[in-house]
Amino acid sequence: MFTKILIANRGEIACRVAATARRLGIKTVAVYSEADAGAxxxxxxDEAILIGPAAAKDSYLRGDKIIEVARATGAQAIHPGYGFLSENAEFAENCEAAGLVFIGPPGSSMRAMGSKSAAKQLMEHANVPLVPGYHGDDQDPELLQSEANRIGYPVLLKASAGGGGKGxxxxxxxxxxxxxxxxxxxxxxSSFGDDKVLVExxxxxxxxxEIQVFADTHGNCxxxxxxxCSVQRRHQKVLEEAPAPGMPxxxxxxxxxxxxxxxxxxxYVGAGTVEFIANQDGSFYFMEMNTRLQVEHPVTEMITGLDLVEWQLRVAAGQPLPRQxxxxxxxxHAIEARVYAENPEKGFLPSIGTLRHMDVPAHVAFELGGVTGQPAGVRIDSGVRQGDAISPFYDPMIAKLIVWGADRxxxxxxxxxxxxxxxxxxxxxxxxxxxxLVEGDAFAGADLDTGLIERNGATxxxxxxxxxxxxxxxxxxxLLDAEQTQAAVQAHAHNPADPWTSAHGWRMNGDYRRRLSFADDYAATLDAKAYQIGLAYRPHGWVLELDGNAHPLALVSRQAGRYAIRLDGAALQGSVLREGDVIHVFANGRHHALTWNDPLAHAGDTEAAGGRLTAPMPGKVVAVVAANGQSVKKGEPLVIMEAMKMEHTIAAPSDGLVEEILYQVGDQVADGAPLLAFKAAA
Known part of the structure; x- marks a missing residue:
């Protein structure tokens, strides 16, 4: 077995590999970009070496630098994780030439399966059923369209070297x-350095x-x-489960x-995944093979009780498969949910920012079986912590939330x-x-297909x-609790016996009433709904006045931001976090962000830049469709941006005139920057 390995990746997969290596007594070397110095x-x-600037092409994709670091630190092998160089045949071969073990399949296997079109030709010769399509090398646009017309619409265009829903x-x-x-x-x-496509x-x-396969160097497979993995958006997986429901x-x-x-x-050698597309009648067709460990491998670990990363290390060290x-x-049964920094209400647009607060459910980081031999009920694989930033340079995954149950x-x-x-x-x-999604009738009832999200958009x-x-x-x-706590601290510092420093609601004559105004920031809507509530003090609590109705209210308990209350006699619990005038309430499985309109504070004025269309997030302009002075109709594409390896089309909000294009192809654009000046038609 190895004594030291280098992990040529970042995020949760790097942390996951490090955890297994530590359990096996193997030292680990991390590489990191300038953006990941505190990751x-x-x-x-055990060790960490700076590999280059933030951009992946200058850091995590620099195979030559990674090999240099491995040799300089005395690492014997390189684990590529997934993404980046994990399916790069040339990198695998360069590792071998440098005397390093690549923890993955040989370069020849990657080359055979790395091209979707070549792999399908190989499977066709092996009599594996294939979806009707064109997988040839001729990429003439007219020929491709002719083939699409022959196959019949709808058709799917797929990047031959692609993966992860890109291209x-x-x-x-x-x-x-x-x-x-x-x-x-x-x-x-942009994503793979190869624009070849296939049509299906x-x-x-x-x-x-998909089927998880494993092979060793002794002929075992x-x-x-x-x-x-049917539940997807933009061809990228959202929920994964094992085993597949209804699988005979x-x-x-x-x-x-x-x-x-x-x-x-x-x-093949090592961990790999063969992906199939299956009809509702049970017939199935080969799609592709991912020559690496998959993001969703934990659900397989949970139902088999096996550590697939340990299997990778043992196979790479020349040992036979641990089981037949x-x-x-x-x-x-196990289910995995990918928790992403993205806004589903805005077309799943990636979100950039700092994890100012992250409270996760009770879990174990990684456990396949304890004293009872059963896996942990809840497992979290994450590469970030509270205080970390989600940057525009890499995939915006926050964590993989995995659960296990005796049944689905x-x-x-x-x-x-x-x-x-x-x-x-x-x-x-x-x-x-x-x-x-999890509680919806479609997923809960295992009515699964790749269009589930679109099909159930209304719910x-x-x-x-x-x-x-x-x-x-x-x-x-x-809010009242915070005021009372602050008042108590001040009173203790000055005169604890002074009744005038008390912030509770008792009054000598008459009732104490308080008016509070909140605005609901749900989905960051511009027309946020306002709520005016009244609070009337009573000896044993309060009365909440809302929309002309009175609701008896009592605080039952509080601990570390978690409150238990009784409203109209019914118990309710929730966590409350305050950031300035924004009150975050987590209750009944939902997150509400409420802006408190403090009458003593001076709200800053905001001014909209009328007539300008702005960048939804930091990115690069990849196409300018409109021209200065061009008249356009509502919905026509104007500018196309790329951010986090996804394209975002900026369309005309109404009929109007493009007055000026402010950026050109190749320009980097900051979040919120105006892309063009636009004048709406009268």
Whole structure:
């Protein structure tokens, strides 16, 4: 076994590999960019070496520098994690040439499976069922459109060297093909350095099912059952679970054996995933093979009780697979949710900022089986901590939330509860969306397909609802509690016996009444709803006055920002965090951000830049569609930006005139910067 390895990655996967290495007594070396100097993976490794500037191409993608660091620190092997150089055949071969072990498959296997089109040709020769499509080398746009017309719409354009949902477009009509092709190729060249695409028939209501395979250098190859990854947005996975709901043993065996055959066909070694697209009738087709460890590998670990990173290290060290196929069984059910810094209400736009507050559910960082032999009920794999920043340079994942249950029903209940206890302040997240998704009828009922999110948009993206009275009560009592605490401190410092320094509501004659005004910042709407509430002091509590109704209110207990109250006789608990005039209330599985209109404070004026369209986040201009002086119709594309390897189209908000384009192709743009001057039609 190795004594020291270098982890050529960042974030949660680097932390995950470091945890397993530490358990096995292996020292670890981290590499980091200038943007990651204070990152969690730097802290958890035994050594850490600066590799370059923030941009991945100047740091985490510099294979030559990474190899130099490995040799200089005495590392014997390099673990690539996933993303970055994990599926780079040249890097794997350069590691071997430098006398280092690449913890992954040989370069030849990567080359065989790294190109989606070449892999499909290989599978076709091996009689693995394929989706009808064009996988050829001729990339003439007219030929590609001709092939799409032959296959029949809708078709799916996919970057041949792609992955993670990047470089993929669904084309519904022939007249939309060329625009979609151009966009797909731009994203592919930016993300993978290769703009080659393939064209496939787009199946309606398909499921995305993948098989985890593992092979060693002794000729052994096994499949560790399947994962269902059907719940996606923009072709990127959102929820993953294992085993796949409704999977008969015969089909599991058929898909597993097909995956093993695919791995053997390319002389595979290490961890890999063979991905299939499956019809509702159970028929399945080969999609691609990911020649690395997958983001969703924890759900496989939870149902098998195996540490897949440990298997990677043992296989890379020349040891045989720890188990054979007949020794692999399924225990229970596991679900993984990807917690992202993004705003689902704004098209899942990535969110940039600092994790000013992060309170996670009770969990273990990594555990496959304790005294009882059962996995932990809740596990969190994360590469960030409270106080860390989510930057525009890398994937905005905050954490992977994984739950295990004896069956799917228990796993679903644990996931819903864990999401309710995951509290983040500082940037937008998808936590509320994930909870609606998990509790929705479609996912809970295992009515799964890759269009689930779009199909259930009405329930997953509900319109803003009025703030519940209980949330307003929690916010109000938290404010009063803070005032009383501050007054008590001041009184103790001056004269503890002075009744005039008390902040409670007792009055000698008459009632003490308080008016409070809040605005609901739900989804950052410009037309935030205002709430006027009254509080009347009573000897044993308060009366909350809202919309002409009186509600008896009492504070039952408080501890570290968590409040228990009784409103109209009903118990309610919630966590309250105050940041200036913004009160964050977490209750009933939802996060409400309320702005307190403090009458003693001077609110700053805000001024909108009328007629200007701004950048939704930091990024680069990749296409300027409009021109100075051009008249445009509402919805027409004007400028296309790229941020976090995704394209964002800035469209005309109404009919009007483009007065001036302020940036050109290749320019870097700051968050909120005006991109062009626009004059709406009269």
């Amino acid at each position: 969690k993976h730097v802290a958890v490794c 993929m477009r669904v084309v519904e009509r022939s007249e939309d093909f060329q625009a979609a092709l151009a966009s797909c190729k731009r994203e592919a060249i 028939k787009y199946l309606t209501r398909p499921r995305h099912i 096994v499949y560790l059952h399947e994962r269902d 043993p015969e089909r599991r065996a058929a898909m597993g054996e097909a995956a093993v055959a695919a791995a053997r066909a390319v002389g 196929q007949q020794e692999l069984a399924i225990n229970g 029903a228990q796993a679903l209940a644990r996931m819903a509860q864990a999401l309710s206890e995951f509290h983040i302040v500082g940037l937008a997240t998808n936590i509320g969306f994930l909870k609606r 997953l993206f509900p319109p803003p609802a009025p703030v519940p009275a209980g949330v307003l009560a929690l916010a109000a009592l938290a």
